[in-house]
Amino acid sequence: MDFEKRAVIDSEVGKDGNSILKNSKLFLHNVLLIYYIAFCSNKLFKFYMKIIILAIGILILTQFHLLCEEDPAFENLNFISYVYENDTLKIHCDNSNFSIIPFTPEIIKVNLHTDFTYNSDTSYVVILKPQKVKAVFKDNGDYLTLSTDSLEIRIQKTPIKMQYYKKSDLLIEDQSGFFAKQGYRGIRMQLADDEAMFGGGSRAIPLNRSGKMLMYFNQNKFGYELGEDWLNTCIPLLISSKHYGIYIDNSSLAFNPINENNSKILQYNSLTGTFSYFLFIGNSYSAILQKYLNLTGYQPLPPRWALGYLQSKAYYNNTEELYKVLDDMQSGEFPLDAIIFDLSWLGSPADFGNYQWNYEKWGDHKAVINKLQNLGIKTVLITEPYIAKKSFNYKEVIEKNLFAKDTNNNVPIMNIIYEDQSLLDFFRKDTKEWVWNKYKNLMNDGISGWWCDMGEPDVHPWDLTFQPGFYLQFHNLFANEWLSMLSNGYDKDFPDIRKFFMTRAGWAGIQRYSPFPLCGDASRSYSQILAQIYIMLGGGLSGIGYLHSDIGGFTGPFEVDSELYTRWMQFGTFSPIMRAHVCGPSPQAEPVYYDESVQPILRKYMNLRYQLLPYNYNLSYQNTVFGYPLARPMFWYYDKPEFYSSDDQYYWGESFLVAPIYDSASVGRNVILPDGNWIDFWSNETISGNKTIFYPVDISKIPVFVKAGSIIPFAPIMMNTSKFNYDTLIFNYYPDKSVSKSSYDLYEDDGISPTSISNNKYFITKISAENKTNYINLNFEIDGNEYAGMSKSRTIFVKVIKPDFIPDSISIDNHLINYYKDSNEIDKVTEGYFYKDSILTCKFNWTIKPLNLQIFQTGNLADMVLQSENDLLINIFPNPFSEKIQIELNLDKFSKAKIEILDLSGSVVSSNLKSEINENKIIYEWNSKAFSKGVYFVKINNGINVFVRKILKL
Numbered sequence: 001m002d003f004e005k006r007a008v009i010d011s012e013v014g015k016d017g018n019s020i021l022k023n024s025k026l027f028l029h030n031v032l033l034i035y036y037i038a039f040c041s042n043k044l045f046k047f048y049m050k051i052i053i054l055a056i057g058i059l060i061l062t063q064f065h066l067l068c069e070e071d072p073a074f075e076n077l078n079f080i081s082y083v084y085e086n087d088t089l090k091i092h093c094d095n096s097n098f099s100i101i102p103f104t105p106e107i108i109k110v111n112l113h114t115d116f117t118y119n120s121d122t123s124y125v126v127i128l129k130p131q132k133v134k135a136v137f138k139d140n141g142d143y144l145t146l147s148t149d150s151l152e153i154r155i156q157k158t159p160i161k162m163q164y165y166k167k168s169d170l171l172i173e174d175q176s177g178f179f180a181k182q183g184y185r186g187i188r189m190q191l192a193d194d195e196a197m198f199g200g201g202s203r204a205i206p207l208n209r210s211g212k213m214l215m216y217f218n219q220n221k222f223g224y225e226l227g228e229d230w231l232n233t234c235i236p237l238l239i240s241s242k243h244y245g246i247y248i249d250n251s252s253l254a255f256n257p258i259n260e261n262n263s264k265i266l267q268y269n270s271l272t273g274t275f276s277y278f279l280f281i282g283n284s285y286s287a288i289l290q291k292y293l294n295l296t297g298y299q300p301l302p303p304r305w306a307l308g309y310l311q312s313k314a315y316y317n318n319t320e321e322l323y324k325v326l327d328d329m330q331s332g333e334f335p336l337d338a339i340i341f342d343l344s345w346l347g348s349p350a351d352f353g354n355y356q357w358n359y360e361k362w363g364d365h366k367a368v369i370n371k372l373q374n375l376g377i378k379t380v381l382i383t384e385p386y387i388a389k390k391s392f393n394y395k396e397v398i399e400k401n402l403f404a405k406d407t408n409n410n411v412p413i414m415n416i417i418y419e420d421q422s423l424l425d426f427f428r429k430d431t432k433e434w435v436w437n438k439y440k441n442l443m444n445d446g447i448s449g450w451w452c453d454m455g456e457p458d459v460h461p462w463d464l465t466f467q468p469g470f471y472l473q474f475h476n477l478f479a480n481e482w483l484s485m486l487s488n489g490y491d492k493d494f495p496d497i498r499k500f501f502m503t504r505a506g507w508a509g510i511q512r513y514s515p516f517p518l519c520g521d522a523s524r525s526y527s528q529i530l531a532q533i534y535i536m537l538g539g540g541l542s543g544i545g546y547l548h549s550d551i552g553g554f555t556g557p558f559e560v561d562s563e564l565y566t567r568w569m570q571f572g573t574f575s576p577i578m579r580a581h582v583c584g585p586s587p588q589a590e591p592v593y594y595d596e597s598v599q600p601i602l603r604k605y606m607n608l609r610y611q612l613l614p615y616n617y618n619l620s621y622q623n624t625v626f627g628y629p630l631a632r633p634m635f636w637y638y639d640k641p642e643f644y645s646s647d648d649q650y651y652w653g654e655s656f657l658v659a660p661i662y663d664s665a666s667v668g669r670n671v672i673l674p675d676g677n678w679i680d681f682w683s684n685e686t687i688s689g690n691k692t693i694f695y696p697v698d699i700s701k702i703p704v705f706v707k708a709g710s711i712i713p714f715a716p717i718m719m720n721t722s723k724f725n726y727d728t729l730i731f732n733y734y735p736d737k738s739v740s741k742s743s744y745d746l747y748e749d750d751g752i753s754p755t756s757i758s759n760n761k762y763f764i765t766k767i768s769a770e771n772k773t774n775y776i777n778l779n780f781e782i783d784g785n786e787y788a789g790m791s792k793s794r795t796i797f798v799k800v801i802k803p804d805f806i807p808d809s810i811s812i813d814n815h816l817i818n819y820y821k822d823s824n825e826i827d828k829v830t831e832g833y834f835y836k837d838s839i840l841t842c843k844f845n846w847t848i849k850p851l852n853l854q855i856f857q858t859g860n861l862a863d864m865v866l867q868s869e870n871d872l873l874i875n876i877f878p879n880p881f882s883e884k885i886q887i888e889l890n891l892d893k894f895s896k897a898k899i900e901i902l903d904l905s906g907s908v909v910s911s912n913l914k915s916e917i918n919e920n921k922i923i924y925e926w927n928s929k930a931f932s933k934g935v936y937f938v939k940i941n942n943g944i945n946v947f948v949r950k951i952l953k954l
Contacts, residue, residue: 297512304751308337353387376722524553540629709739
């Protein structure tokens with residue numbers, strides 16, 4: 001398949017070629033012409049001729065950022081006059097005008113007006129309107145100041161130079177400021193020494209972009225490898241280690257050198273279009289990212305099934321093949337939540353644009369969808385932005401004028417996977433309406449989501465125009481317009497369904513349309529796992545929380561590599577979307593077809609993915625409400641320079657630290673543990689942090705650590721998410737002496753409704769833990785409201801992992817629960833506890849109301865027997881009590897018993913208790929009138945064993 005239609009621009013070209021080109025006023029026209037001839041004039045040249053011309057085009061294009069860097073356009077603007085009105089500062093200069101608008105106290109917008117007007121630019125991305133800001137403007141003679149409560153901008157007049165301050169700290173300043181000349185425009189700013197820059201979207205390079213030249217022009221690189229710095233989802237957002245962010249609100253082709261050759265310069269050169277940027281600040285990376293998302297929108301909640309295991313493949317060719325896969329996955333006990341159909345559901349590339357199932361391959365497609373639905377499996381279909389010339393819809397689309405056109409108003413024919421096709425113009429309202437009706441018809445058949453492929457768009461002639469304008473200005477926005485059409489269609493016709501749109505491309509703001517972006521057509525290699533970590537984390541720092549990879553690698557060697565697939569699946573377990581996908585008949589995409597020696601490992605990690613469903617869904621809630629990415633870089637919580645380059649490991653949420661394996665036959669890897677204590681997730685061993693350790697592994701595991709003090713919710717193992725309803729939950733608590741208090745808020749809703757949050761149809765379980773010597777206290781509080789289908793009676797397991805003491809007294813709301821020997825016994829009762837292998841497991845029924853769980857150790861453990869009160873015929877009443885309490889014992893077993901009352905510290909406070917014998921019972925009474933309220937313990941020693949029970953005085 002001829003997927004590879006784009007070339008990578010080498011940013012390291014020497015300046016000899018640049019010196020030849022830099023004075024050419026026809027530079028841009030030459031680039032466009034050559035690129036157009038090479039890619040789009042299929043009728044004029046044979047393939048080898050296009051390659052030769054393409055090479056020349058690349059040579060010219062590689063010089064563009066150097067041309068901008070050395071051009072006299074960097075001569076400074078000179079001040080002429082200003083006007084300050086309506087909270088907007090307008091400055092008139094000799095070459096251009098610009099304006100400054102405080103959007104909020106922490107967000108400033110700066111516009112370049114090359115036409116000498118002050119017309120407000122129209123943004124396809126920014127949705128936030130300027131807020132009423134209490135700003136202060138001053139003319140200080142040589143410079144102007146515009147200040148909010150949080151930011152101050154100082155504008156030097158001659159030449160124009162801007163500086164941004166947070167209080168008295170200089171964040172960033174102009175080096176040459178704005179420039180505009182020969183069709184390109186941009187900014188040039190001065191960076192601080194050792195300043196790191198993050199963001200920029202999807203790139204297979206380290207997270208610190210300092211020293212890089214970033215290209216902003218979405219492209220698909222077929223079979224790319226580690227080090228590819230120009231891919232499908234470019235986002236012109238940069239976040240500084242000095243805690244500010246810059247978003248460039250310009251969608252055209254652009255180059256962005258960042259501290260190249262240690263220049264301490266941040267430069268952004270856009271080729272066309274209006275130019276403005278937003279600068280915003282925060283006290284943390286999360287706060288900075290929130291400012292950007294306030295501008296461009298937050299990602300809605302995903303459907304809960306999207307967090308299960310999704311199976312994709314190029315291709316499932318017919319009904320029989322698909323049904324065999326389903327049967328084999330079920331018999332192999334591999335969970336599955338969705339089948340994602342590649343192009344075969346249409347038939348062939350000649351059927352692009354038919355928007356209907358191929359009958360010869362699939363017969364009654366509704367029966368296929370229904371079979372999947374009955375198994376709890378969703379159906380997701382791929383679609384393309386092209387219409388094949390052989391499609392029966394092509395003529396209608398031509399007649400309705402829905403295609404993008406060239407400069408001569410003709411519809412270009414392009415070769416897409418060996419078929420002649422044309423590109424839809426998603427910037428046209430009538431195109432969106434026509435296409436949405438096709439989607440809507442398929443939705444009515446039961447389709448649950450869409451795969452919007454080739455949305456870069458992958459093949460795009462350089463002289464092609466969309467309705468609003470020239471290709472170079474709107475290419476990057478294409479995928480956004482496509483997904484906005486889908487999103488708006490759902491809002492109108494399917495308002496009760498959450499959106500799931502896989503996309504291969506995107507631009508700033510796409511997150512508000514519910515994208516679940518692919519990391520592109522990755523090659524099959526071990527280093528590619530590292531590349532996927534870079535892309536996932538870089539996307540998260542660019543507002544795209546669900547960037548994920550094709551587990552196993554899309555293209556590459558056809559040999560089956562069970563180890564590579566296993567390592568990728570282990571990484572995929574701790575990724576925003578867990579989806580396997582490969583190209584070609586071999587290797588297989590499905591885990592059930594890999595070597596039997598690794599199938600138990602694959603099943604273990606896939607099951608773990610489902611066990612983590614409550615935790616992962618909570619991460620989705622945090623992404624939707626707070627903008628936190630699901631996978632977070634090391635410096636997210638530990639903002640130190642040494643963590644800026646620690647990007648082959650990451651946080652999965654707040655509690656997990658994950659370090660994937662990305663080489664073959666690995667016996668281990670180094671893991672950097674930050675400050676504090678860390679618990680090995682597999683062995684429960686505690687390791688002190690603030691150091692680098694070597695962690696040994698075999699094929700069965702990757703390094704995964706839990707932060708000490710964490711509370712993590714788990715679910716039982718399931719085959720898919722269709723019947724999950726929070727009726728059974730497991731909470732693992734990892735107490736540690738270094739963490740006296742912990743808390744966790746668990747969000748839940750029906751997993752279906754798009755308005756769960758806005759309509760307050762959700763529920764939050766708030767758990768707090770207090771860890772003291774020989775005592776653990778856990779409180780369950782509630783917040784939120786009920787929702788449809790909510791389980792109001794739940795079985796809760798609390799697992800305390802390696803407490804510092806052996807517990808011997810457990811109470812729930814001051815009610816003592818019984819001890820059992822193992823999990824088999826506790827499965828038969830509604831409440832109780834057992835202690836095994838240094839793990840305490842408490843089980844109880846919870847009716848969604850505040851609840852208190854207390855765990856004690858009272859001493860004398862060497863001879864203590866922990867058994868059921870009923871078995872021993874020990875009866876203590878009333879408990880809780882106000883003044884007097886009675887201890888009723890079996891006379892045969894306790895005729896010579898010694899009874900003592902202990903306080904919370906284990907000290908004896910009373911031992912001379914009044915007693916009487918009544919038939920076969922001996923009854924002791926303790927009068928606590930002289931004692932304060934609180935927790936006490938009854939210690940019973942019958943000469944053979946010691947038993948301890950907790951009592952509570954009110």
